[in-house]
Amino acid sequence: MTESIQDISVSGNEWINLNLESGIAAGTRMVLTNTGKSPALLYEGNTKPAASDFIGKPITTQDRPYAEVEVKGGSLTIWAKSSRGTKSSTKINIQY
Numbered sequence: 001m002t003e004s005i006q007d008i009s010v011s012g013n014e015w016i017n018l019n020l021e022s023g024i025a026a027g028t029r030m031v032l033t034n035t036g037k038s039p040a041l042l043y044e045g046n047t048k049p050a051a052s053d054f055i056g057k058p059i060t061t062q063d064r065p066y067a068e069v070e071v072k073g074g075s076l077t078i079w080a081k082s083s084r085g086t087k088s089s090t091k092i093n094i095q096y
Contacts, residue, residue: 007035007091012082015049019077022094029073029096032080034059036090042069043079058083061090 008021019026026046034040043049043056056079060066071078082088 002095004093004095007093008080009089010036010040010080010082010092011089012038012085012087014051015043015053015079015081017048017077018080018092018094024094024096026077027074028071030071030078031068031095032059032071032078033068033093033095034061034090035093036082037061038088038090039064039083040080040090040092041083044071044076045079046076048079054083059092 005022008018010016039061040059041056042059049055059069080092082090
């Protein structure tokens with residue numbers, strides 16, 4: 001894990017395909033860190049969840065436990081959105 005990309009902005013309006021936004025192929029091992037000010041949700045799957053879906057793994061902000069998640073090699077597409085609704089946003093940092 002030596003590469004890091006610029007933080008990706010994630011809103012509560014829509015699920016963001018982190019693989020597509022980062023240019024990192026699905027199935028690549030990654031470490032995701034929530035560097036923003038709002039908690040987020042991470043979902044692994046080949047199909048984008050509905051905008052209204054609040055599913056997946058919660059990831060807290062850096063001042064709380066569980067701000068970092070390891071995505072194992074061989075994973076499906078990783079999706080993210082802010083978990084505080086449509087008026088919130090956060091940032092996800094990716095190392096791979």
